[in-house]
Amino acid sequence: MGKPFEPPSDRDGIENVDLKAALEERYLAYALSTIMHRALPDARDGLKPVHRRILHAMRLLRLDPGSAYKKCARVVGDVIGKYHPHGDVAVYDALVRLAQDFAQRYPLVDGQGNFGNIDGDNPAAQRYTECRMTEVARLLLEGMDEDAVDFRPNYDGQEEEPVVLPAAFPNLLANGSQGIAVGMATSIPPHNVAELCDAALYLIGHRDATSEQLTTFVKGPDFPTGGIVIDSAASISEAYRTGRGGFRVRARWQKEDLGRGTWVVVVTEIPYGVPKARLIEKMAELLHEKKLPLLADVRDESAEDVRVVLEPRSRTVDPVVLMESLFRLTELESRISLNMNVLVGGTVPRVIGLAEALREWLDHRRVVLQRRSRHRLAQIERRLEILGGLLIVYLDLDRVIQIIREEDEPKAELMRVFELTELQANAILDTRLRSLRKLEEMELKREFDTLTAEKADLDGLLGSDDLQWKAITKQIRGVRKTYGPETPLGRRRTTLENPPDTSGIDFSEAMVEREPITVIVSQKGWIRALKGHVADLSAVQFKGDDTLKVSFPTETTAKILVLASNGKVFTLEAAKLPGGRGFGDPVRLMVDMDEGSEIVTVWAHKPGVKLLLCTTDGRGFVTPADGLVANTRKGKQVIGLDEPATASLVVEVGEGDHVAACGTNRLMTVFPLAEIPEMVRGKGVRLQKYRDGALDSVVIFRLADGLTWPDSAGRTRTVAGEELAKWIGHRGGAGTMAPRGYPKVDPSKAGRP
Known part of the structure; x- marks a missing residue:
C-alpha cells in the first residue's frame, strides 16, 4: 500500500476546505439573501427591496404626484447606481409593473408613454418612457423626513436607504405580491383598500379578532382586471385563516x-x-x-x-x-393561489393569516406615529429653547446690543449675563437687526404659546395608548375616504358569485362534436370507429386472420361499454376511439383488463335503460345501465362468478314482461321478468338449470305479442302467447325442447343488447 495523501508543506496560501461544509455555508448564504433581499415582501409595507429602492430614488428625485415627469432611465440609473447593484432590465421591469393598472390594483408609479398592455405586449425602452409617483406612493413615503423609519448603509456604504417605508397605506394586501425564493414562495392577490381599512378599524377596537371575523369586511380579492370569484364563503374564510389556499376566478x-x-x-x-x-x-x-x-x-x-x-x-x-x-x-x-409567506418584522419568513397581516401593519403604523411624534417633540423643544432665550433678550435689548458691540467674546458674555444656553446665545447672535421690533416680540410670544400647547398634546399622545390608536384611526379613515367605494379607483371590481348549477349537464358530451360513427370490434379485441353509419362492412379489412366480432352505429358523444368474461365492465369515450383508416387499437391498451379475460361484447351506452346481465352457468340479474359506467381504466366489477362460469350475455330489458332462456342443450324455459331481481352488482339468480350445457341465448318479450325470431331464410317466425303454455313456468327450471327453427345465438352478435 502507498502512503496516504499528505498536503504539500508549502501551501502558498492555499487552505484546505471541506467541500460539503463549504457548499452548505455558501448555499445557505445565497438562500437567506434571496429570501430576505429579493423574493419575499415585508409584512409592514408590502414591498420587496427593489420596489422600496425605486420609490426611495423617486422621492430623492422629487418626482411627487404633482411634479413634472422624468425619464424612467434616470430613475433606473439612480436605483442601480446607489442602491440595487443588479441589471437595469430587472429594475425597469419592476418599475413598469408598478405603473401597470392591469397588474397593480393601486399603481405606485404614474407612467407616461408605452408601459405595455393587457395583451402581454412589452413596454417601450426606458429611454422613451417617463414616470412620477402616484398619491398611493406618497402615502407609503409619508414621514420619511421625520425619522419615521430606520435607514441602513447601501451596498457600498456611501449612501443610506430605508429599511422599511412608513406605509400609511395597507399595501401588502391592497396590491398583493408574487415571489419565488429558495424553498419557499409567496402569492398574495390584491384586495380592496376600503374593505381593508374597515377590517383594520375593527381590529383596532377588537385586538383579538380572528381572520374569520374580518372576512365580514374583506369579502375576497379585488383584482384590477375585475372578474368573478366563485369560491364559497367557507373556503375563502379558511384560506384567510391559514394564509394558504386559492381563489377560482x-x-x-x-x-x-x-x-x-x-x-x-x-x-x-x-x-x-x-x-x-x-x-x-x-x-x-x-x-x-x-x-x-x-x-x-x-x-x-x-x-x-x-x-x-x-x-x-x-x-x-x-x-x-x-x-x-x-x-x-x-x-x-x-386559479389564483394564496400563500401569505412574508417577512414578519422584516426578518422572519412566515405564513400568516389575514388578521396577523393587518395587525403587523397596524403595529408598524403605531411605531411610525411614535417616532414621528418624538421627532416633532424634539424639534419643538429645540425651538422653545431658542424662543425662551429670545424673549429674555427682548427685556433688555440695549444691554444685548452693548455686549455685542463692546465684548471680544459676546457669546460667552451673553451666556453669563442672561444665563443662556449656547443654543440660545447662537440664536441671538444670528438675529437680524430688523427683527428687533415690538411686533416681532409679540409674534415670538404667540409662537411660544402655540408650541407649548402642541408639546403638551404630543406628551399626552406618547403617554396614552388610546390617544395613539385614535390618531391611527383618524389616518385610516382618511385613507378610506380617499379610496372609498364611491371613488373610481376604490370601487370594487371583482364580484363574488355562486356558479350556475351544472349538475345536470353532461360536459363530456357537450364538449365533443356530435357526428355519426360505426364502431367495429374484432374477434381479437381491436376497436376502431368509421365515420358515418356504415351498413355494408364487406370492404372492412382486419389484421391477419382476425375477423369481425361486433359492429354497431352510434355517435361521437356516446360512451362505449365493454363486458369482459371476468364480469368487469369498462368504459371508453367514442370520440377517443382510433379512426377507421387502420386496424384500430387493442382494447387492452385502453383499459386495465385482467390477464386471461376476454371481451364478451361491446355496446353503446343508453342512459336510463335497464339491462339483463347473464353468465354461462345460467345465472343473471337486472341492473341500471347508468351504474355500469366507470370513470377509471380499472372498470367496474359488476358480475360475481363461480368458476368455470364466465359472463356471456347482455340484453336490454325494454318493455318486455317475460324472459325466454335457451341453453346449448336446446331446452327452453319462459318465465316472468319480475322473478329476476334488480341489483347493482352480484352473482344474480338462477335463470335456467342445466345437467350438462350452458346458457346459449336470452330473449325478453311481451307475452301478449308472442315470441318472435327470424329464421334462416330471413322470414319472421312467431309463437303466440297461448302456444307458449308448455314452456311457461318459473325461473330455474330445466325447460322443454325449443320450438322447431328456434335459432342458436349468432356468434357475431353474442351478448350485445
Missing part, C-alpha cells in the same frame, strides 16, 4: 342578442394575470383542433376596454353550457 360575460334569434357572448373582463392575446390564441388553437364543438368563432374587438366576442355553433346552443365548457378548457377560468 372567472371571466365576466354577457349574452348579446343580434336579432332573429341569433346571439353572441361578449367577455368584458378576463382573469387576473392572463394575457388577453395568449387567451385568444389558445382558444383559436382548441377551435382548430375541434375541441370546442359549441363554439364557431372567437374575435377580439377590444379597444380601451376588453371585448372578446364568442360566436356559438348554432342559435340553439345554451350560452351557460357554452361558457361552462370554455371555463373547463380555457383560461377564461383560472
Whole structure:
C-alpha cells in the first residue's frame, strides 16, 4: 500500500476546505439573501427591496404626484447606481409593473408613454418612457423626513436607504405580491383598500379578532382586471385563516342578442394575470383542433376596454353550457393561489393569516406615529429653547446690543449675563437687526404659546395608548375616504358569485362534436370507429386472420361499454376511439383488463335503460345501465362468478314482461321478468338449470305479442302467447325442447343488447 495523501508543506496560501461544509455555508448564504433581499415582501409595507429602492430614488428625485415627469432611465440609473447593484432590465421591469393598472390594483408609479398592455405586449425602452409617483406612493413615503423609519448603509456604504417605508397605506394586501425564493414562495392577490381599512378599524377596537371575523369586511380579492370569484364563503374564510389556499376566478360575460334569434357572448373582463392575446390564441388553437364543438368563432374587438366576442355553433346552443365548457378548457377560468409567506418584522419568513397581516401593519403604523411624534417633540423643544432665550433678550435689548458691540467674546458674555444656553446665545447672535421690533416680540410670544400647547398634546399622545390608536384611526379613515367605494379607483371590481348549477349537464358530451360513427370490434379485441353509419362492412379489412366480432352505429358523444368474461365492465369515450383508416387499437391498451379475460361484447351506452346481465352457468340479474359506467381504466366489477362460469350475455330489458332462456342443450324455459331481481352488482339468480350445457341465448318479450325470431331464410317466425303454455313456468327450471327453427345465438352478435 502507498502512503496516504499528505498536503504539500508549502501551501502558498492555499487552505484546505471541506467541500460539503463549504457548499452548505455558501448555499445557505445565497438562500437567506434571496429570501430576505429579493423574493419575499415585508409584512409592514408590502414591498420587496427593489420596489422600496425605486420609490426611495423617486422621492430623492422629487418626482411627487404633482411634479413634472422624468425619464424612467434616470430613475433606473439612480436605483442601480446607489442602491440595487443588479441589471437595469430587472429594475425597469419592476418599475413598469408598478405603473401597470392591469397588474397593480393601486399603481405606485404614474407612467407616461408605452408601459405595455393587457395583451402581454412589452413596454417601450426606458429611454422613451417617463414616470412620477402616484398619491398611493406618497402615502407609503409619508414621514420619511421625520425619522419615521430606520435607514441602513447601501451596498457600498456611501449612501443610506430605508429599511422599511412608513406605509400609511395597507399595501401588502391592497396590491398583493408574487415571489419565488429558495424553498419557499409567496402569492398574495390584491384586495380592496376600503374593505381593508374597515377590517383594520375593527381590529383596532377588537385586538383579538380572528381572520374569520374580518372576512365580514374583506369579502375576497379585488383584482384590477375585475372578474368573478366563485369560491364559497367557507373556503375563502379558511384560506384567510391559514394564509394558504386559492381563489377560482372567472371571466365576466354577457349574452348579446343580434336579432332573429341569433346571439353572441361578449367577455368584458378576463382573469387576473392572463394575457388577453395568449387567451385568444389558445382558444383559436382548441377551435382548430375541434375541441370546442359549441363554439364557431372567437374575435377580439377590444379597444380601451376588453371585448372578446364568442360566436356559438348554432342559435340553439345554451350560452351557460357554452361558457361552462370554455371555463373547463380555457383560461377564461383560472386559479389564483394564496400563500401569505412574508417577512414578519422584516426578518422572519412566515405564513400568516389575514388578521396577523393587518395587525403587523397596524403595529408598524403605531411605531411610525411614535417616532414621528418624538421627532416633532424634539424639534419643538429645540425651538422653545431658542424662543425662551429670545424673549429674555427682548427685556433688555440695549444691554444685548452693548455686549455685542463692546465684548471680544459676546457669546460667552451673553451666556453669563442672561444665563443662556449656547443654543440660545447662537440664536441671538444670528438675529437680524430688523427683527428687533415690538411686533416681532409679540409674534415670538404667540409662537411660544402655540408650541407649548402642541408639546403638551404630543406628551399626552406618547403617554396614552388610546390617544395613539385614535390618531391611527383618524389616518385610516382618511385613507378610506380617499379610496372609498364611491371613488373610481376604490370601487370594487371583482364580484363574488355562486356558479350556475351544472349538475345536470353532461360536459363530456357537450364538449365533443356530435357526428355519426360505426364502431367495429374484432374477434381479437381491436376497436376502431368509421365515420358515418356504415351498413355494408364487406370492404372492412382486419389484421391477419382476425375477423369481425361486433359492429354497431352510434355517435361521437356516446360512451362505449365493454363486458369482459371476468364480469368487469369498462368504459371508453367514442370520440377517443382510433379512426377507421387502420386496424384500430387493442382494447387492452385502453383499459386495465385482467390477464386471461376476454371481451364478451361491446355496446353503446343508453342512459336510463335497464339491462339483463347473464353468465354461462345460467345465472343473471337486472341492473341500471347508468351504474355500469366507470370513470377509471380499472372498470367496474359488476358480475360475481363461480368458476368455470364466465359472463356471456347482455340484453336490454325494454318493455318486455317475460324472459325466454335457451341453453346449448336446446331446452327452453319462459318465465316472468319480475322473478329476476334488480341489483347493482352480484352473482344474480338462477335463470335456467342445466345437467350438462350452458346458457346459449336470452330473449325478453311481451307475452301478449308472442315470441318472435327470424329464421334462416330471413322470414319472421312467431309463437303466440297461448302456444307458449308448455314452456311457461318459473325461473330455474330445466325447460322443454325449443320450438322447431328456434335459432342458436349468432356468434357475431353474442351478448350485445
